[in-house]
Every structure is written in structure tokens, then in C-alpha cells.
Amino acid sequence: MKKLLKEIRHNPLLWLLVFVPAVLAGEKLKPEAHTLLFVLSVLAIVPLAALLSHATESVAAKTGDAVGGLLNATLGNLTELVIALAALHAGQYMLVKASIAGAIVTNTLFMLGASFLLGGLKHHVQEYNRVSACMQAGLLFLATIALLIPSMVSQADSAARAAFTRKLSVGLALLLILAYGLGMLFSLKTHSELFASAEHSEASEAPWPLGLALPTLAGVTVLVALVSEVFVESVQKAAEAFGMTPAFVGFIVVALVGGAAEMASAFSGARKNRLDLSVGIALGSASQIALFVAPVLVLVSYFVGPTPMDLQFWPDAVIMILLATLTASLVTNSGRSAWFIGALLLMVYLIFAMTLYLLPPRAG
């Protein structure tokens, strides 16, 4: 506990933890102050995500390579998952789908772009292992195609199509989770040497003892769940106040907030000229959203939400996801990076964000 407090004192990001009680108190005292609650909940999720990430890594470090890697990979996107579950529970499918789509796009364009830019401002040209990067980008592309098939084939919206899409989505979710399991086997067991992100934990600070890490993991997950609920309740009204569509909020805001902790690791790797680490985190995290988070949400929707959710994304999201993963493939192709490539990736991300901000809203 002392260690936790010490860490909080030394890490300015964690000072934001003060917003956690603030948002929970605000929810009780002023449940109608949607804009305030929205801002507070965003500010509260960021440090919780950072704590969650450190706790996960600490548990992973103690439990040995295989189990630890599994934990790390599975809980790595826990924040996104918890937020999406809160939205699912509230029946806000547009927000859920937008946050899935946004997480993939944000990881590939924003996280990769900012890593290239930050690294490139310090180092003239940065080299990274292009074979690993190509393989990971290839995996991400395959995962993306698999995820997007129902959205690409069923353009009509008749009743027969809806039944077809639902059946396909369930079959797909099961296949994606199977692929995720095989991927774990591949990256942790048979071919662990190919995955730089396995070194992920050693790059960050000293791990906590299990006695601290496990309770933190449990406690923080509960806090994220509580704050997410406030976030999801307030987001609709707050978004209107800021002139943002639900698509924009899910795609950009949730994705940036949920991925804050991983971004910190990726950016610090890039500054230290360890671009393999940054590329591994960015592409690996995006693959995980497609292969694990999205199918879990589909399956859970049969038990949690008002009606089952399918994997039908709206056309703009399909285009943006496909372009983002294609870009990741083409850009990591040379195995070399410089600041301008990062700047262009960020520009494409900015254009996506601008488009979603200006786009008239549509039903989810």
C-alpha cells in the first residue's frame, strides 16, 4: 500500500486519481450535470487505466512466462472491454461498435503515428525488425477482414438479412475467439521469440509484489466499471452539448481514453529508440480488439444487453478500419521510420476525426 502511494506521488499521471472520487460523488450529488460528469469520468479513467496496466504487468511478471503473457495479453485491453460492457448494458450499441472500430483505428494510426513522430524527433531514422512488423501487420489485416466480413457482404437491411447477420456474427465470434486462442499459443509458446511485446513488462517500472498487484487489479477494475457507468450515462447528453456525434465519442474519445496506458508505453519505447516495442504494442493491441474484445462483446450481448448485438459496422467505420490496417501494413513495410511518416499517420487520423466530427449523425 505504501508502495502504491509512493508510486502515485512520483507519477504525475496518477494525480488524476483525485477525479475518481470526484466523479462518483458528482454522480450522487448532481446526476443531471451531464457535461461535468462526462469530463470528470474521462479524467478519472486515464489514471485507472495506467494503474490497471501496471498491476496486470506485475501479476504477469510473477506468474511466469506463459501464464503471465496470457494475462498480459488478455487484460491489456481490459479498460476498453469494461467501458464497452457498460455501454452494452445500457443498450448503446452504436457506442460499443464505435469504440471497437475506434480502438483499432486509434491503435494503428494514432499510436503508431505518434510513436514514429516522437521517436523521429529524437532519432534521425529509426530501424525496426521489418519481418516481425510485416508478420504482425499481416495478422492484423487478417483479423480485420474476419471482423468486417458481415459488414461488407450484407448491405441491404431487410429482415432476412438481419437474421443472416446475427447468425453470421455468432459463428464469427466463435471463430475469432478460437483464432485468438491459437494466437496465444503461437505468440507465447511456439514462436514467442517473434514478439517484441513480450519484453513489454521489463521496459516499465519495477513490478509490484503479488500482495499489492492482485488487490489493485481487482479494486481498480471495480472502479473502472463504476466510472464507466457514469461515463456511458453522461456521454449522450454531454456529446450533444459539445456538438459531438455518438460515433465521434466512441471512435475517438473512448479509444484515446481507454488506450492511454498502452500509449504511454509505446511512446516511451519510441523515445528510447526501441521502435520494435512500439510497433508490437500498437499492432498487437489492435489485433486483440478484433480477435478478442469484439467477439466477447457479441457473445456477452446475449446475456447482458436488451437485444443481441451483431458485428455489422456502419460503412464509414468499415472503410476507416480497412484503410487503417492497410496503412499499417504498407507503412511498416520498409522497416524504417522517420518523423514525417509519423506526421502523415497522425494527419490521416486527424482527418478521420474531423470527418466523424462534421458527419451528420446516423442511427446505430
Added chain:
Amino acid sequence: MKKLLKEIRHNPLLWLLVFVPAVLAGEKLKPEAHTLLFVLSVLAIVPLAALLSHATESVAAKTGDAVGGLLNATLGNLTELVIALAALHAGQYMLVKASIAGAIVTNTLFMLGASFLLGGLKHHVQEYNRVSACMQAGLLFLATIALLIPSMVSQADSAARAAFTRKLSVGLALLLILAYGLGMLFSLKTHSELFASAEHSEASEAPWPLGLALPTLAGVTVLVALVSEVFVESVQKAAEAFGMTPAFVGFIVVALVGGAAEMASAFSGARKNRLDLSVGIALGSASQIALFVAPVLVLVSYFVGPTPMDLQFWPDAVIMILLATLTASLVTNSGRSAWFIGALLLMVYLIFAMTLYLLPPRAG
């Protein structure tokens, strides 16, 4: 003849030849048993394709490099061509187009994926010549774009569009065949060293003497034609019995059946850690469908079918073909393969198959 019988005794695949007389007899005796005839004809085509492939290679081996290579390349997809001609003759354009689309997708996703998986289960990481693979994937991508242009530009279905599509298809077919001719010149004459599939024949069993190979080639082609006719007649009704759409049958069943012989070569190459061979067969065969089989069918349709056939594919097929060839490009990019990449390729193929199986049928 004794040699042929001896080969049949030693190759269990060829025992399926017993289904050839069975299906022809069945057609005479029970022409209304569509499901039975369908199953019998599928079982009969597989060994015929294997014989055809061996006979072609034997003729090619005897006639010297240039002519042999030409024969090998042109007759390599003879089975697919004969089945498609039977469907064309019966006016089943949906089946023809689905089998063209399916052959490209099956070669790139299934043949490549299974090669990577089978090879990867035996060898930790397999390396292959990435420059050759990139070039072949590039050629395939260009051939695919050329094939798909009419489908991508003419989305409306007015009468003016139909005339436009028909004119464009004929012009395109002539250009594709020209490109195929240039490709022969390139791969057999000026740059034969780049194409691993040229070694194709030496990888397989001892060639037959011409006196055996030529009659076999002629006779088996006739048998394939006869069986294909039964297959095409029975497929519609049988597919209904199995709950399969014509798109699924053409895309998946015809493609797997027609490509069985080539798959056997590709898989055996992968097991022997000769992945260049597998990649060459898979990508080369897919290119050949786009550059040779498809345009020949368009031109022949002016003489054989009830009305001319155009090159307008339905939108889902366009998306699947494009994604498959794009995937081939991105995945062969690293020049390295491991089992999980193969598993993911197979998963995408499975998802395509599942989608086509579940998809409500549409008119061709």
C-alpha cells in the same frame, strides 16, 4: 497401359476412379437421383484431375522446356476450365462466375493457408524467396484488378450499362489473353529463372512415356467433360437438398474439387520445406484463372451458351477476390511463414465459406 494400372494401384487417390463409371452409369439408370449423382460426380472428378495433371506434366517433360512449360501452364487449370465450359453450355452463368471467383480465392487463401499450416507444423519458421513471391503477388494483384474493373465501375443495372459491360468485357478478355501470352513469354523465355513452379514437374513422380501420356490426356479430358456435365446438371437440385446456394457450390465446392491435384503438389512441397514451390503454384494458378480461364470463358460464351456472358461479378465476390489477393500480397511480404499465419488464412477462407453458405441466394 500397364504403367497406368500400376500407378493406380499405388496411389490411393486414384482408387476413386471407380466412381467415374459409377456416375456415368447412374446418369443413365437414375437421372433423377440428383443428390447421389452430385456426390458421385464430385468423387469422380478428383482422381481425374490428378490423372490429368500427371499426364500434362509427362507431355510437358517430353516436349522440351518452352513448349512443355506452355502446355503445363495452359493445361494446369484444365479441370476448372472443362467444368466451367459444361456450366456455360447449360447457361448457368452464376455457377461459372462463382467458380472463377472461387478458384482465385481458394488458390490464394486455402491453398496458401494450408501449405503454410502443413509446412509450419513440421518446420518452425519457413523462409522463401520474398522477391519472387512479391513479384508473383504483384502480378496476381494486377491481374485481379484487370478482371474486376467492369464489376467495380458499373453498379447500376440499366440497359445502357448492360451494353457497356458487355463491350468492356470483350475488350477486357482480349487484353487479358494478350497479357497471358506476354506472361508466358516472360515466365518461360525471358525470365524463367524467377519462377519456381518451373521445377514443378521434377518434384512429382517419374513422367510417363508419350505413348501413354497423350492418350491419357485425351481420354481423361473426355471423361472430365462427361462427368462435369452430370455434375452441372445435378448440382442445382442437389445444392438445394444440402441447403447450399449456387454461389457456395461454385465458389467453394467446384474450386476445391477442380484444384485438388494442384493442392496435392503444393502441400507436398510445403511439407518438404520447399515453400517457394507452394507459393509459386498457389499464386501462379490464381493468376492463370484471372488471365486465361476467365477471358476464354467470356469469348467462348459467344459460341456456346444461350447468351454471351460478361465479366460482371456480384459485389460480395468482388470484395472477396480483392481481399484474398491483397492478403496474398501482404502475407507473402515478409518472406517468412509459420503455422499461425496459415491458420489465419484458413480462418478467413472458412469465414468466406460460412458467409456464402448462410447468405440468402441472389440471381446471377
Added chain:
Amino acid sequence: MKKLLKEIRHNPLLWLLVFVPAVLAGEKLKPEAHTLLFVLSVLAIVPLAALLSHATESVAAKTGDAVGGLLNATLGNLTELVIALAALHAGQYMLVKASIAGAIVTNTLFMLGASFLLGGLKHHVQEYNRVSACMQAGLLFLATIALLIPSMVSQADSAARAAFTRKLSVGLALLLILAYGLGMLFSLKTHSELFASAEHSEASEAPWPLGLALPTLAGVTVLVALVSEVFVESVQKAAEAFGMTPAFVGFIVVALVGGAAEMASAFSGARKNRLDLSVGIALGSASQIALFVAPVLVLVSYFVGPTPMDLQFWPDAVIMILLATLTASLVTNSGRSAWFIGALLLMVYLIFAMTLYLLPPRAG
């Protein structure tokens, strides 16, 4: 002046300059002879573009690396820009957009394809720096996505959409020009060693003195503007006479005419086995159209044309541009080229041209 006349005597291309007075005289004497004026103006623009290119390079050579490079890059597509401005002034937005789209496609497919073919006919296999090529292809792909976003997201055509598209286009134009500025900084200042096209000028003939280059630059720009006006006025009627749609004229004719000078440099580089130069000119010029010419035209349209122009391209153009830049990425991937790759690139270009020629016209 003597030097200019001497150059004209030695360069057969410049003999076409005789068509400049011809077209201006024709415009005065026979303003209704549209077909004649169209042909004459096309013939007149080609040598003017060549002179413009040489004058720009001469000024660039004299003014030192940074300013020179800036001039070279910014004025490199001056001919295309002046033609498009004339079309903008006449309110022919379809022609403007078609010429933007066509310039990108022509540079990537035709210029690259013809370079590979011409180089490949002389050299067996040509190698070029694949890392530079991959990076430049990656930049081009990112620039293209940025340019095409408004066309890809807003498929409906309601009034709300029109306002959205216009706002997005202006925001986008500003971002693209910012990216262009950063790109200048990158390619001329921080990472000039990566860009082979910087050696561009030394490849061509001896530079002119400033006293000749500057007046030539100014005078020829005025001539191009005058001839472009005739071209734009006559093109509509002449195109009808030749059975060409405005899309075909803008996409193919304007792009080939405007890029003639750069093509000459690229082809000569390829023949001399300096394929890095050819790839750099082709991809760099295409990027420049997307990042500089297109946004400048959008912004200028607020002052020059009858109504503001947006960046909404028609769907076929979007598909062709995306396929062209994707092809450039995949094809330059191997770092090796041979004649058949060039032939296939040209074939895809030919198919695009054939499609646009046959396509029934649509409103811009």
C-alpha cells in the same frame, strides 16, 4: 536567347512550339473550329511543359539546394495546375476533378509502367532502393487516403451532406497543404538523402543562366495559361466529336499532356538503369498532386470559379485512384523490376482508359 534557340534546334520535341502561335491565331480566326483548336492546343502544351520544366530546373540549380528544391517541387506540376485553373475559371469542375484523379493514376500506372517496360527492355532485371520506394509509396498512399476521405464517407447527396462535404473539403485542403509544407521540410531539409529525385536536375541537360531561365519561366507560364484557356474552351465540343466523355478527357488526355515533361525525365532515367530516379519522379509527382495541386484548387475555387469546388470525386475515380496507389505500393515492394511488370501496369492503365472511354457520361 541564342541559347534558347539553339536548344530548340537540337530538341525535336521543342519543334512542336510552332503550334503555340498556331493555336492562338486559330482561336482568333476560327473560334468555332473546336476539334482543330483542341488538337492544336494539345500539341502546343507538350513543348511548353518541357520548356517550363527545364526553366524551373535551371532556376532551382542557381538558387541553391533548399530554395531550388522547393521551387522544383512546387513548380514541377505547374502545367497541370495552370490547365486546372483554366478549367476552374470556366466552371468545368468535372474536368478539374478528372484531371486531378487522372494525374495521380497516370503518374503511378502509366509513368511507372512505361519506365519499367522501357528499362526492362534494355536491362534484364533492374534493382532499385526498395526502402526509399516503400517509404515514398507509403507517403503516396497516406496522401491519397487523406484526399479521398470526403468521397468515401458521404455517399448520399442530400443538402445536409453537401454542406458537410464543403466544410470538410476546406478543412482537408488546409491540412493537406500543411502536410505538403512538412513534406518539403522533410525531403529538402531533414531527410534529403532519402529522395533520389533531388538529383533530378543533374540528370538533364546543362542549366540555363538566370537571365534566360527567369524570363522563360514567366513567359512560358503565360503561354501555357493562354493555350490552356483555348484547350478548356474547345475540349467539351471536341470531345463530343471524338466520342470522348469529359471524364476521359480530364483523366487521360490532360494527365498525359500535362505530365509529358516529367515522363521524358522518368523514361530516360529508366533507360539509363537509374530506376530510383524514375520511381522517385513518378511517386513524388503523384503525391504532389494530392498534397498540393488538389487543395490549392479547392481554396482558389472560392475566389475564381462560379461556386466553390469540393473534394468529392465520383465513385469510379475513387476506386481507380485507390487501386493505382495500392498497386504502386505492392509493385515497388520487391525493389526489383522486369519488363512484364511494366507491361501489366500499362495494361491496367489501358483498361482504366478503355472503361472511361466506354462509360456513359455522368454529371460532375
